[in-house]
Amino acid sequence: MRTKRCNFWLPNKNRFCANCPLNGSLFCGNHNSRSEGQWIPCPIDPSHSVLEQNLKGHVKRCPLLKQAQSLSVQPFYQKGINAGSDGEEETSGVDDSRWPVKTVSSEMKRNALHGMSVPEFCKLIEKIEFLHESLCKDIQDSVQMPEVCSLWIKRGVEDRKLPFQEKHIMQQASIVGNLENFGLLKNSHGRKPSECGEPDEKKEEDVPAVIEFGAGRGYLTQMLADCYGIQRVFLVERKAYKLKADRSLRQNESLMLERLRIDIEDLDLNAVKSLQGVPFLAIGKHLCGAATDLTLRCCFPEYRKCSSEQHPVNTKFGGLAIATCCHHLCQWTHYTNKRFFLDLGLTKEEFHAITWFTSWAVDANHDSDLPDTTNCISHLQFIKEQGDGYADGVEKILSDMQADRRAALGFKCKWIIDMGRLMWLREHGLDAKIVKFVPSSISPENHLLLARSSNLL
Numbered sequence: 001m002r003t004k005r006c007n008f009w010l011p012n013k014n015r016f017c018a019n020c021p022l023n024g025s026l027f028c029g030n031h032n033s034r035s036e037g038q039w040i041p042c043p044i045d046p047s048h049s050v051l052e053q054n055l056k057g058h059v060k061r062c063p064l065l066k067q068a069q070s071l072s073v074q075p076f077y078q079k080g081i082n083a084g085s086d087g088e089e090e091t092s093g094v095d096d097s098r099w100p101v102k103t104v105s106s107e108m109k110r111n112a113l114h115g116m117s118v119p120e121f122c123k124l125i126e127k128i129e130f131l132h133e134s135l136c137k138d139i140q141d142s143v144q145m146p147e148v149c150s151l152w153i154k155r156g157v158e159d160r161k162l163p164f165q166e167k168h169i170m171q172q173a174s175i176v177g178n179l180e181n182f183g184l185l186k187n188s189h190g191r192k193p194s195e196c197g198e199p200d201e202k203k204e205e206d207v208p209a210v211i212e213f214g215a216g217r218g219y220l221t222q223m224l225a226d227c228y229g230i231q232r233v234f235l236v237e238r239k240a241y242k243l244k245a246d247r248s249l250r251q252n253e254s255l256m257l258e259r260l261r262i263d264i265e266d267l268d269l270n271a272v273k274s275l276q277g278v279p280f281l282a283i284g285k286h287l288c289g290a291a292t293d294l295t296l297r298c299c300f301p302e303y304r305k306c307s308s309e310q311h312p313v314n315t316k317f318g319g320l321a322i323a324t325c326c327h328h329l330c331q332w333t334h335y336t337n338k339r340f341f342l343d344l345g346l347t348k349e350e351f352h353a354i355t356w357f358t359s360w361a362v363d364a365n366h367d368s369d370l371p372d373t374t375n376c377i378s379h380l381q382f383i384k385e386q387g388d389g390y391a392d393g394v395e396k397i398l399s400d401m402q403a404d405r406r407a408a409l410g411f412k413c414k415w416i417i418d419m420g421r422l423m424w425l426r427e428h429g430l431d432a433k434i435v436k437f438v439p440s441s442i443s444p445e446n447h448l449l450l451a452r453s454s455n456l457l
Contacts, residue, residue: 039052
């Protein structure tokens with residue numbers, strides 16, 4: 001007889017759910033049918049919902065209540081400081097970034113796209129093709145594997161101490177290698193490959209601090225610290241994780257480690273006392289959607305509409321290397337370079353349509369590199385020739401598109417979004433570029449945004 005488990009069948013795993021059922025139910029809390037009534041997001045942690053009639057009692061015992069209370073008294077916590085706002089490109093001196101904004105869901109984006117007329121849809125595709133052709137010509141491949149990282153990986157494999165898959169190692173090493181090639185990590189800070197993992201004798205002021213945004217378990221930072229002698233580390237992550245690299249990092253007595261459990265949207269970097277006056281590198285391996293835009297604002301508080309008056313700008317930006325991803329989660333409110341889209345004749349609604357298209361890039365088969373050069377113009381010509389053949393509208397057009405054209409369109413939209421971020425960095429006087437840091441066969445999310453201060457040239 002089967003042990004007492006949830007009776008919900010998981011077809012993809014070909015088994016029943018392994019969780020224990022609720023008292024008096026055949027199903028666990030995840031699969032039990034919801035009670036009738038109005039479910040609303042928890043005001044403390046919107047990632048879960050609660051019945052409206054139970055809200056008053058729930059907020060007193062929400063598991064994240066203590067964490068939220070502790071965070072609210074931290075000097076570096078400022079609600080929505082990096083969020084941006086819908087009208088920040090049109091207004092001057094108006095701070096509306098703290099007003100609550102409604103996230104545009106994927107379903108809302110899809111419905112708006114389906115609501116377009118066929119001529120409007122064709123015009124949007126033509127804009128995307130033209131912009132990609134004119135803006136994204138000179139993107140270079142830059143797959144790196146520094147020797148010091150290669151030896152670190154080899155030793156980890158031999159000692160069976162690498163807690164992650166090979167594809168993640170390749171991405172981490174390439175990010176680190178691109179940091180070095182771009183002049184942000186100079187000659188492994190004098191370390192020989194044979195010294196990888198050994199204490200570094202460099203002076204503290206010669207080695208920049210590293211801030212890993214969206215750090216997760218912190219394994220990218222671990223590679224940097226072990227191979228390049230980084231002495232100050234700040235891990236920014238809003239979630240709690242098990243099996244973190246923190247334990248290994250803390251064994252290095254010369255390393256100062258600080259984990260900031262906070263949403264990037266709410267982090268005032270100027271108010272982090274231990275970072276004041278310290279040059280830093282900002283890194284991130286796959287900062288999902290708007291997290292990239294939040295990070296850019298966080299690193300450059302002087303370019304925000306609402307710089308903190310209490311804490312003047314006192315951080316020293318050295319450079320950044322951010323791997324962008326999940327462009328379908330991008331939001332107009334948070335996007336750093338709205339002016340880029342507006343000047344190109346694209347509207348807020350078309351921006352959200354473009355973000356929705358990006359999901360097609362990662363839906364495809366990536367066993368080999370997929371080109372983003374497939375042109376959709378011929379498909380548009382076919383649509384126009386059909387006349388009333390597409391009377392069912394845009395939804396029918398999308399369903400009839402071939403997989404390679406869908407994927408190519410998704411890749412082009414990802415590049416356009418990231419080009420706006422690149423232009424934003426350059427407009428603020430930084431030396432910046434975008435590269436493909438791994439092949440699509442390793443990860444289709446392979447855009448790496450690099451920037452450094454102009455005085456490093």
